[in-house]
Amino acid sequence: MRESVEDALHHAVVAVAAAALVALAVALFLLWRKKRVARAGGGAGGDGDGAAVAVAMALPVIPLADVERATDGFHPSRVIGQGRHFTVYAAAPGLAAKRMRPHLVLGEPGGCRFPAAVRLLAVPPHPNLASIVGLSEGPGERVLIVERASAGSVGLDALLHGAGAPHDKPLLSWPERAAVSAGAARGLAHLHAHGVAHGRVWPRNVLVDAAAEARGPYGVRVSDYGLSTFLHDDGDADAGRLDARAENDVYMFGAVLLQLLTGRQWDGGRLAHWALPLIRAGPPALAEVLDERAGEPADKPESRLLARTARVALACVANDGRSRPRMAEVSAILDDVEAAYRRRNSSPEREVDGGGGEERFSGCLLGPSRSAHRSETLLRLPV
Structure with missing residues (x-):
């Protein structure tokens, strides 16, 4: 009788241990997948039919000092466009820097939402898209780096x-x-x-x-x-x-x-x-x-x-x-x-x-x- 009780306890302990190992394995897998998606740029999700896919890329964060050098310190001679939200500067060949206007940077929610929100916009390049290729920020500055359309x-x-x-x-x-x-x-x-x-x-x-x-x-x-x-x-x-x-x-x-x-x-x-x-x-x-x-x-x-x-x-x-x-x-x-x-x-x-x-x-x-x-x-x- 005593041996049967010990056998039952042994089997119960083994079953609990196995269940714990399975749960740990599942948790580790989910954590690994979450980190992998985060590294890939956090795809925007979809409706399950292939209409949307995860974005397998991340937008680079460019030091603000590099952007300032490329635009001669955001010099007026570099301005190639003006809008309600941005001033656009010629930067490196084929690229433009879209500098957010100060009142949007200091106000809500443009400045605060900028880094996380822009990262959601990473997509692979396409010939019919002026893609966002990077972002930059600093005290009082929010800048998008975008592909520049041809001069004409x-x-x-x-x-x-x-x-x-x-x-x-x-x-x-x-x-x-x-x-x-x-x-x-x-x-x-x-x-x-x-x-x-x-x-x-x-x-x-x-x-x-x-x-x-x-x-x-x-x-x-x-x-x-x-x-x-x-x-x-x-x-x-x-x-x-x-x-x-x-x-x-x-x-x-x-x-x-x-x-x-x-x-x-x-x-x-x-x-x-x-x-x-x-x-x-x-x-x-x-x-x-x-x-x-x-x-x-x-x-x-x-x-x-x-x-x-x-x-x-x-x-x-x-x-x-x-x-x-x-x-x-x-x-x-x-x-x-x-x-x-x-x-x-x-x-x-x-x-x-x-x-x-x-x-x-x-x-x-x-x-x-x-x-x-x-x-x-x-x-x-x-x-």
Whole structure:
């Protein structure tokens, strides 16, 4: 009897010890994985379907003294841009230093959130993205180091609406507008694929190389992404996270597409109220939307390409965020449109499939003959 009790106690002790070892092993594994993710830069997470992946890189912290040397002590002669939040200085070749304005550094929450928030914006380089490549800080100073666009680059807003685009002589033809929209979509899709949303998809943040020969797939760069993560001026502390803002990026990219198609300004959404019913009606009503400065479509295949782009814009500005397409889907369609234009330009006969069939994605692409529920057509800015 005594031996059986001892055997039972022995087995119980062994079982407890084994359970403790298993628990310790699990705890050590979780701790190791947490440290590994932290070293990799802390990916922004995703929704489990591969739409977002952990960022396997970290932004370097550059000594402020090095930045000051590269900009000649932030000398006025080095200034290449001014904005509401930053002054931009030419730094090392191919790089620019975006110096946060003093009132944002000293106030809340820009200065305090800066280091941790900027590290969440690390993404691998991409030809259609003016990437953030480093950060620097010191007493009263917060600086972003970013890739610098080519010397001839200008904002899309200047090409469409500014002094650089007189009404009688547009700087962007329809093939060039197709290249701009496809390039911008690729840059945004790259951000979303790495768990970062832009937060400010406006024409002025789409940089276009003004040299005509450079307006190819890599002559367009999206800039100034993720600033809401630390500037916090739109009331959303998670403005740089994919799950909180990607659908709003899609909405505002649709606004950019409408401006490319019409040549008109967004004007608080009034452009969409005017253009979307005409896009839904299809030809010939669609012709009323197109920017006259870019000329009429050369033929029916080009008309189909423009109609295809217009339907993408329509899908992007659907009110229900869940019904909007993903940027990867938008990018794939606009890549096809851009490729069709390249084939047109390289083919003397200009025989090309104009993409007359309707693409379907996220249940939201409305063809000209389909009715739309009012909840999808009543437009407002995303909240």
